[in-house]
Amino acid sequence: MTKFTLNGKAVESTQPPDTPLLWVVRDELGLKGTKFGCGMALCGACTVHLNGEPTRSCVLPVSSVEGQRITTIEGISPNGEHPLQKAWVAEQVPQCGYCQSGQLMTATALLAKNKKPSRAQIVEHMSGNICRCGTYNQIIAGIERAAKEG
Template sequence: MSSFTFTINGKSTTVTAEADTPLLWVVREHLKLTGTKFGCGAGLCGACTVHLDGKAVRSCQTQVSEVKGRKVTTIEGLSANADHPLQKAWVAEQVPQCGYCQSGQIMQAAELLAKNKNPSREEIVTHMDGNICRCGTYPQIIAAIQTAAKG
């Protein structure tokens, strides 16, 4: 066991864990930020997507030792009052069904909008294709990203 200090949602935190513990479990079960979801444990579904220094990563494929001294943002820290344009658009378009994948979808989409203010449909699909939604909310996700991009 070792200690790792990093910033999560703007606050410094220190956790004690094995160095190769997936960031996913540190976030969800050590820090109790359960908005980040476990889906596949293999980087195949995107449910666990968080931002590491602003870049979307799969937290199930990121070891806690890799985030030492870095900035992690989860769905809980994406905006102050759930008012990120994507979160508002997600409500306006009534995107979620079961909702389990949606934290990951929003975090993945937030990375896209941060670097591309006005993505085409094709760019959206390419960027989002690693995030599975078993309920099949894809058309609504695309609509919500387009709504958020329009501002």
């Protein structure tokens, strides 16, 4: 059994130790916001925070999060009031929406460390997240808006 904190609550998983955290979060714990994209940590759709750091949950064995803090998209703001979530709506970022939880988790980690990132810093930080719809300009605008509006 693996015990960890998920979105501020103590949880435990009975899955085998090598089960990817993504499947524990989605299938065992019922939080569906974190998405499966590639299964190889290349696209960013499965991004969660591990002790505040963006981490790809599709390749992270659940055993490695024993005693750690995990935050999913559901944990950044239960009511959708996070500045990035508001900016995402204002900038009309999502199209299909599939990558958005991973994009938001990566962006929240950036703004937690750098309240006023430059455009170049945003592009560099977000470069590992793929948006198949190509909304990169809107994603950047959303991050810039959230940084400006705080």
